[in-house]
Amino acid sequence: MPAEIIDGNRLAKSIRSETRRQVKKLKFTPGIAVVQVGDDPASTIYVDYKQKDCERVRFHSEVYRMSERATQDEVIDRIQTLNGRKEIHAILAQMPVPDQIDGQAVIDAIAPEKDTDGLGAANLGNLMINRECVLPCTPAGIVRLIESTGEEIEGKHAVCVGRSSLVGKPIGLILLNRNATVTYCHSRTRHLAEQTRSADILIVAAGKPEMIKADMVKAGAIVIDVGINRLEGRLVGDVHYESVKETAGYITPVPGGVGPMTRAILLENTLKLAISQCG
Ligand code: NDP
Numbered sequence: 001m002p003a004e005i006i007d008g009n010r011l012a013k014s015i016r017s018e019t020r021r022q023v024k025k026l027k028f029t030p031g032i033a034v035v036q037v038g039d040d041p042a043s044t045i046y047v048d049y050k051q052k053d054c055e056r057v058r059f060h061s062e063v064y065r066m067s068e069r070a071t072q073d074e075v076i077d078r079i080q081t082l083n084g085r086k087e088i089h090a091i092l093a094q095m096p097v098p099d100q101i102d103g104q105a106v107i108d109a110i111a112p113e114k115d116t117d118g119l120g121a122a123n124l125g126n127l128m129i130n131r132e133c134v135l136p137c138t139p140a141g142i143v144r145l146i147e148s149t150g151e152e153i154e155g156k157h158a159v160c161v162g163r164s165s166l167v168g169k170p171i172g173l174i175l176l177n178r179n180a181t182v183t184y185c186h187s188r189t190r191h192l193a194e195q196t197r198s199a200d201i202l203i204v205a206a207g208k209p210e211m212i213k214a215d216m217v218k219a220g221a222i223v224i225d226v227g228i229n230r231l232e233g234r235l236v237g238d239v240h241y242e243s244v245k246e247t248a249g250y251i252t253p254v255p256g257g258v259g260p261m262t263r264a265i266l267l268e269n270t271l272k273l274a275i276s277q278c279g
Contacts, residue, residue: 003223003248006145012260015144019267020057030274031060032090032116033082035106037075037097038068047094053263059270060087072101076109083111089274090116092266095166104165113277116269119166127170130177134269139171141261142203142224143178149222149250154179159199161185161192161212161238167205167226175201192216202248204238214243223248226258 023030032054036047047063054061064078075097082091091114097103107115112122118134126133135143146153158180162168172182185195187206196202196216204212205226217223227238237254245251252258 003245003251004149005245006148006224006250006252006257008141008145008252008257008260011144011148012141012264015261015264015268016053016057019264019271022271023058026275026279028274028278029058029060029087030090030270031062031085031088032092032270033062033064033085033088034092034094035064035066035075035078035082036094037066037070037101037106039065040096043094043096049263050092050266053267054270057267057271059267062088068098070098070101072105075101075106079106079109083109083114088114089277090114090270092117114273116266116273118170118269124165124170127173127177134273135174135265136166136170137265137269138167138205138226138258138262139174140265140269141258142167142171142226143174144265145224145252145258145261146201146222151222151250153201156180156200157183157198158201158203159183159185159195160203160205161196162203162205162207162226164205168203171203171205206238208238209236210238210240212239212244214240214247217244217247219247220249221247223251224258225252225254228254228259 034047051061082088091110093106095103108120110120115123118136123133158175160168160172163184163186172184176182193216197218199221201222203224209229209231225237225239229236235255
């Protein structure tokens with residue numbers, strides 16, 4: 001039987017509507033600032049999308065576009081100024097940054113209570129010790145997609161292909177904290193197919209177009225495809241969707257799976273931060 005498609009667009013829409021509903025009830029306006037350094041075209045598009053999303057739910061949003069030649073001190077100064085502003089409840093530093101800047105140092109300069117991407121060392125450390133924290137947007141979105149299947153996480157074998165601090169590592173930790181048994185795979189993993197075939201929940205965030213084929217997936221598995229790649233003019237994931245959807249129990253499409261959820265969770269995180277600072 002073909003897999004059930006997990007519709008990220010639909011779930012993201014319901015998160016946006018709920019956020020908007022909550023904002024209407026507030027006596028203040030949640031504020032978010034986005035800092036982009038340089039003019040990487042993909043980053044500019046992402047920042048524009050994020051700003052539009054914020055406007056749709058009636059957040060106050062500010063975008064700071066800094067020069068490609070900005071120094072680390074200048075960027076951190078900007079973040080610190082934003083940390084000190086009461087009407088800005090959430091700050092996001094758009095990655096990647098130019099080579100002269102240490103991106104993690106910039107993220108770590110964001111006050112943890114305003115770190116809406118949840119990628120600062122303080123938030124990631126809290127995730128590591130299973131303490132309440134801001135969950136990073138993409139991993140938090142992935143968990144919601146898994147939950148939407150109605151399947152239990154506890155006791156399942158989750159395999160994460162990819163171990164970045166942005167996606168792979170945090171999603172593995174979140175699932176471990178939810179009592180899954182977690183395996184991390186990466187570019188040096190031997191016999192990758194053996195690992196992926198043993199997954200009840202398979203999360204693929206490797207950035208390699210269509211690398212996961214049907215014979216690498218257990219029948220009935222939940223398959224979450226995080227990858228976004230251009231292949232011969234098409235947008236494809238890291239999973240060979242057409243074949244894997246015949247084997248998996250549930251699968252996310254690309255586009256329309258994880259991507260819209262990442263954007264929706266940013267709104268939800270920002271609302272939560274604003275309420276915790278003003279509510
Ligand atoms: P990174 O490049 O930071 O990490 C890729 C990871 O995949 C690394 O851990 C790497 O291993 C591993 N890897 C690479 N090749 C293989 C392979 N052949 N076999 C097994 N593991 C491999 O990428 P990100 O985590 O930032 O992003 C991953 C993908 O997800 C990209 O396509 C990106 O565009 C997409 N993405 C999508 C988002 C969304 O909202 N939908 C959000 C964020 C990312 P090693 O550590 O050994 O190098």
